[in-house]
Amino acid sequence: MQSFEESDFIIPNKYYTTMKISHIEHLGIAVQSIEESLPYFENVLGLKCYNIEEVADQKVKTAFLKCGEVKLELLEPTSPDSTIQKWLDKGNHGVHHVAFCIEDGVANALSECDEKGIRLIDKAPRKGAENLNIAFLHPKSTVGILTELCEH
Ligand code: CMX
Numbered sequence: 001m002q003s004f005e006e007s008d009f010i011i012p013n014k015y016y017t018t019m020k021i022s023h024i025e026h027l028g029i030a031v032q033s034i035e036e037s038l039p040y041f042e043n044v045l046g047l048k049c050y051n052i053e054e055v056a057d058q059k060v061k062t063a064f065l066k067c068g069e070v071k072l073e074l075l076e077p078t079s080p081d082s083t084i085q086k087w088l089d090k091g092n093h094g095v096h097h098v099a100f101c102i103e104d105g106v107a108n109a110l111s112e113c114d115e116k117g118i119r120l121i122d123k124a125p126r127k128g129a130e131n132l133n134i135a136f137l138h139p140k141s142t143v144g145i146l147t148e149l150c151e152h
Helices: 034-044 083-089 106-115
Strands: 021-030 049-055 060-067 070-077 094-102 133-137 147-151
Touching: 021 083, 021 147, 034 049, 034 060, 034 070, 070 083, 094 106, 106 133, 106 147
Parallel strands: 021 070, 094 147
Antiparallel strands: 021 094, 049 060, 060 070, 133 147
């Protein structure tokens, strides 16, 4: 008969997840011009833009559309040295990042990611568009997907 040690039942910390993701909050989509891109989303897909705002510290203008529970965030660079402009200049386009809504706090989620060796872009939550608390994880440690954690 097989015997078990007590330690066999201890879950290693790196596999233990406490953060709770409720849903995808938004998909960030990089565009050169919101004005030129909106007609596709509104007139072809039938989505409605309900908010346009500038996030000065990120050097972007954002336009939000609702698609069920998920939002689309169009990101237009407002300066040549915006991260979005640099990304577009490298020939990239389309989905730039995926934002997950965290139920129990971005700060907790960040420390958990840090403990698991995930490279943090933001060491602490900061204010993003729509007054959300946000923080980014580096795509080099998130299977190539620039990941945003956010909470309302
Ligand atoms: N998705 C996947 N990979 C990406 C990426 C993205 N959106 N942006 C950059 N990368 C990759 C690059 O391809 C590059 O990989 P290689 O080294 O293999 O070529 C690597 O990351 C480094 O990229 P880089 O061009 O040298 O760019 P930087 O290091 O200057 O910046 C990043 C990359 C992710 C740290 C920076 O874009 C950042 O801090 N992003 C978070 C903030 C942000 O995106 N703000 C805009 C949105 C604001 C908002 O939503 O409010």
